[in-house]
Amino acid sequence: MHISFTRHDPDISQSCKAVTEYLDKENTSREREYEEFMEDIENQALSDFDKQIELQNLFFSQDDNEQEVFLNQNSATDLIDANVSSRAKERESKFFILNISPSKDELQQLNEIVGAELKAAGIGEKETQLLSQSESGAKQLEIMRNDLMHQCLREYTKDVMRDYAQNFNRKVYNNPGNLxxxxxxxxxxxxxxxxxxxxxxxxxxxxxxxxxxxxxxxxxxxxxxDLSVRKMTEKDLVWIAKVEEKRTYKGNDKWVIENRKAQREIKKLEAEDKPDREKIALLKAQLHTDRTTGEIVREGLKKGGQQYHVHVVVSRYDNCPNARYKGSISPLAHHRNSRMAGKIAQVGFDRDSFFKKIEQSFDERFKYERRDSYEKFNEQKKLRTGKNTRTRHATKAVSVLSKPVRDELYKASGAEELQKLDVRNAVSRELGFRVPLSIPKTPLQLATQTVRSAIAKITDTSKGY
Incomplete structure (x- = not known):
């Protein structure tokens, strides 16, 4: 798990509007792809599933009384911009950006969990194969898997922000209304x-x-x-986040720079009266290509493979309603005990401890057996440089998806009826994240139609029609 921190530059803007606008960039393509899929379905009425898919285009934040919180771009911007201390300095960063990037192996673990959750809800290998035989069926599976990935990453982000708050080891006021x-x-x-x-x-x-x-x-x-205090928790933070699915190569990426230089040299050699074909071929062979697609890396090229990651914008200040008493918290602060607002306070952030904890949180939530840890990497780094060496229980049932799919698919295929699925055995409950997904009436109807159509064709063929 890789997490990086970026400081807001107050010289560019005092607002996070540019950041939230940038994070909204995937919405247009996602909406277009989903609308094209829905055009093939007769019943275009907005179902629970449609509403759930729309949540992917919204920012999310800390749960409120166990209910998920979603915000549009303007509300998300206002939430961060409005949370400022009266002691804030003009040239002081008002917020920080956390980039949460799961590794390839971690994403694979999430994929396996998504597959297990769908299977527990009635869509196993047989149903997957049948749905995959048509373009619309395959698209439905993709939408459901993608939505589950979003849900998993939203839940994990909340774990990260819990660990973020705890790592400061800071105190906040018990009764901010009576300061x-x-x-x-x-x-x-x-x-x-x-x-x-x-x-x-x-x-x-x-x-x-x-x-x-x-x-x-x-x-x-x-x-x-009342000046009594308690330990700060994630509920005292002000943050917004967005799950993203795509990445592109930037102009300052190492591979982009090296390819640009090599291609200039190739172009120069090809323009000569007697081009050195051997050298040109060697330079072309050395060009960096995307590991998944094989395309030559260039600025703006979409990276291949799954690129799920999360951007979090977190305010520098806690959410104390009294602007004079808002505490300043920075993940880039190295020092420990210092003075803040005339009082002694622990203001440092132990990044080593944080990185270890967020890996542990991922492992516990998703039952992941980690092989390459941050601690192991750090120890190897020290050797190279010569230095010394919550589980949230799901409350939603899978019955919305499992019962119709089980009844229709198995009835149509002639397979023996399964015993009623027990939500207490659902993968989501075992792992402690908020799944299942709300599943769709319309895509569900499409799934049933797809399976029935496939079975009808097989039956007709067997009868010699």
């Missing part, structure tokens, strides 16, 4: 420092920070205010 005013806070801080001085406890004392907080809470309580 002191600016004048009251100055009085509380002054009296606290004076009392600590009388107790002869200075800043170098290991227990200074804890004692400072205890006295501040006491002084605030005397004024009828």
């Amino acid at each position: 002191p005013t600016q004048k009251e806070e100055k009085q509380i801080n002054s009296e606290t420092r004076k009392e600590l001085a009388e107790m002869k406890i200075d800043r170098k004392d290991p227990g200074y920070a804890q004692k400072y907080q205890e006295i501040r809470e006491q002084k605030a309580a005397e004024l009828g205010r």
